[in-house]
Amino acid sequence: MAEFNTSIKEQGAVSIINLKGYLDAHTAPILENNFVELIDKKCFQIVVDFKELAYISSAGLGVFMAYIEKIRESNGDIKLSGMNDKVYNIFDLLGFPLLYEIFKSETEAVQKFTEK
Amino acid sequence: MKTKKLRVKSKTENLSLIRDFVSTSASNAGVSADFVENIILAVDEACTNIIKHAYKSSPDGELIIKTKSTLSRFIISITDFGNTFEPETIPEPDLQKYYRQKRVGGLGMYLMKTLMDDVKYVSIPGKYNEVLLSKNIKMAKTNAG
Numbered sequence: 149m150a151e152f153n154t155s156i157k158e159q160g161a162v163s164i165i166n167l168k169g170y171l172d173a174h175t176a177p178i179l180e181n182n183f184v185e186l187i188d189k190k191c192f193q194i195v196v197d198f199k200e201l202a203y204i205s206s207a208g209l210g211v212f213m214a215y216i217e218k219i220r221e222s223n224g225d226i227k228l229s230g231m232n233d234k235v236y237n238i239f240d241l242l243g244f245p246l247l248y249e250i251f252k253s254e255t256e257a258v259q260k261f262t263e264k
Numbered sequence: 265m266k267t268k269k270l271r272v273k274s275k276t277e278n279l280s281l282i283r284d285f286v287s288t289s290a291s292n293a294g295v296s297a298d299f300v301e302n303i304i305l306a307v308d309e310a311c312t313n314i315i316k317h318a319y320k321s322s323p324d325g326e327l328i329i330k331t332k333s334t335l336s337r338f339i340i341s342i343t344d345f346g347n348t349f350e351p352e353t354i355p356e357p358d359l360q361k362y363y364r365q366k367r368v369g370g371l372g373m374y375l376m377k378t379l380m381d382d383v384k385y386v387s388i389p390g391k392y393n394e395v396l397l398s399k400n401i402k403m404a405k406t407n408a409g
Contacts, residue, residue, distance in 0.1 A: 170283075173312040174276035203283075205308045206371035234301055241378055242371060 154182050162258045163191045168200040171208030179208065183215040192224020195257040199230035204238055212248070225249070229257040266293060267332045274315045274325035274344070282311050282329060286340065293333035295401050302379040303338065303399055309372035310342050310395050318346030318393060333401075340397045348387045 152175035155166045163186050171179065186194060196212075216226055229251040231239065239245060251257040270285040272278040286307045290300045311327060319325035328343040377383055382398040 170280060172276070172279050172308060173315070174279055203305075205279075205305060205312065206375055207312060209371060238305065238375070241375065 152178060154178060156182060156186070158191075159258050160262065161191075162193045162195055162261050164195045164197060164254060164258065166197045166200065166254075170203040171201060172203070172205045173207035176207040176211050179211045180214070183211065183219075187215065187218065187222075190222075192219050192222045193261045194219065194224065194226045195254060195261075196226060196228050197230045197254045197257075198228065198232070198235055199254070201231075201235055204235050206242075209239070209242060209244070212244075216247070225261075227251060227257040227260060229254045265332055265334055267330060269331075270329045272327050272329070273323055274319040274321075274327055274346070275323040276312070276315060276321075278327075279308055279311060282327075283308055285329060286331065289331040290333075290338055293331075293338060295333070295338050295399075299338075299399060299401055303340065303397070306376045306379045306397050307340055307342070309376045310340075310397060313372055314342065314344045314346065314393075314395075318344045318348075320347070336400060336402075338399045338401050341394055342397070343392050343394045345392050348389060348393055 152167070152169035152171055154168070157164050157166075165179070165182050167179070169175070183194075186192075212226060219226060227249045228239075230253060231250065236250070239250070244250075249257070249260065251260065268285070268289045270282065272281060283304050286304050287300055290303050291297075295303070307329070311329070314327060315321060315325070325344060325346050330341040330343075332339045332341070376397065380397045381400045382396070384396040384398075386394040386396070
């Protein structure tokens, strides 16, 4: 059975969510809970790292759409990093690179926040 | 023509089982790895829509997934016995406008149609609904014997 889990760490003012496994309609609530928790704590500078993500469906993509507006209204952002080609192709099909900044590495994404 | 069949309950936790079944069926049929990935995602999207819309997320419904392969096509049939799903009411998205309206639910439909060569719906009210997903393929050559 495919699994999915997340871990969260803080790097200065930036929260980093590392994704691992398969993100689909069954596992999407796990990531949703992460965003809810971070927003509750007023953590609006968020990097989501995809280095260990094997699979994503539209339910997973929908999680980002559900929270991005609220985060940006609070002068924050969600930046994405570490996608393999397979996952990136799905994001690209749906126009996500136009909506989100996507970086090769977590480090670059965090750095972009500190540049502001 | 090779055929395989899987029967599962309408629980989202079964999505991974469905993906494994489709992955094995398509790979065994000689479909290329890239196409297998696209087929897996399209079937996941179709089954997720059925669970959410035909069965209103009730876990007691049934889905029957069948795969068929010929020399030129790989076809997946997904049958359910829930409410009729009317795909025509979901327009091809203008993604920018779509996102501004926060209507994320149709992304799956868009992915299915983009990733597969043909998507067809058959519905016999009160009996069953069927979605047919078809991918044109070139078989990886295998030596006989």
